[in-house]
Amino acid sequence: MIIRNVRILICMNTIYxxxxxxxxxxLTNRCSADCIFCIRNFADGVYGYNLRLSKEPSTEEIIEALEGLDLSKYREIVFTGLGEPTLRLDVVLAVTRWLKNQGLRVRLDTNGHAALINPKLDVIAELKKAGLDSVSVSLNAESEEKYNKLCRPVHKNAYRAMLDFVRGAKEAGISTRVTVVKIPEIDVEKCRKVSEELGSDFHIRLLSEAASQEIRE
Ligand code: SF4
Structure with a gap:
């Protein structure tokens, strides 16, 4: 039998x-932003892992996958992925509770839009209640105007919501860090100043070579 023009898509559905x-x-490949430097535009994943999901994993599927691992060997368990985890806040909360019951450290990497994505909830209070230890929030611009240009958020007032998210997390006693991507459009020193005013840690992320080349073209 001859099979012609058949494209076989192998999707690993990498949960972790x-x-x-x-x-x-x-948790997801969806996001409430469309950053010009987003890895989703240039690659299928990071560190050699294909992070494209054909189906978003349920809480049960995640816990089942984690049950087979020695989680104690990791510094932190981090919600991240090729998308915005708080689009699946219910899963973040349930899995955080499960991880904290085992005494593990849990971090959320986020764009900080959670209150806009989940307007009926006090997201910070829920994260705190679930036991989340820390958040790493993409700051990515020293001004709202630049943020809107670079990150192209779905929601209005996303920049202010992101700053409020950092402030709220800090006030709630959740350890906070903000990050920027090192590209010429972003004034890293002004972002550092914003971070200082927020009282959060500051981290500079490097852009992958593929992404650097493409956004320059
Ligand atoms: S917030 Fe993160 S996942 Fe969303 S578009 Fe920007 S870089 Fe990509």
Missing amino acids: YEAHNNLYLN
Whole structure:
């Protein structure tokens, strides 16, 4: 039998992956922004893992996958992935509770739009109640105007919501860090100043080579 023009798509549905002595959880490929430097525009994943999901994993599927692992060897379990985890806040909360019951450290990497995505909830209070230890929030611009240009958020007032998210997390006693991507459009020193005013830690992320080349073209 001859099969012509058949494209076989092999999708791994990677729910978790290891890097930096952490375990990262991949909940969704959707996002409430469309950053010009987003890895989703240039690659299928990071560190050799294909993070494209054909189906978003349920809470039960994530817990079942994690049950087979020695989680104690990781510094942190991090909600991240190729998308915005708080689009699946119910899963973030349930899995955080499960992880905290085992005494593990849990971090959320987020664009900080959670209150706009989940307007009926007090998101910070829910995260705190679930036991979340820390958040890493993409700041990515020193001004709202630049943020809207670079990150192209779906919601209005996303920049202010993101700053409020950082402030709220800090006030709630959740450890906070903001990050920027190192590209010429972003004034890293002004962003550092914003971070200082927020009282959060500051981290500069490097852009992948593929992304650097493409956004320059
Ligand atoms: S917030 Fe993160 S996942 Fe969303 S578009 Fe920007 S870089 Fe991509």
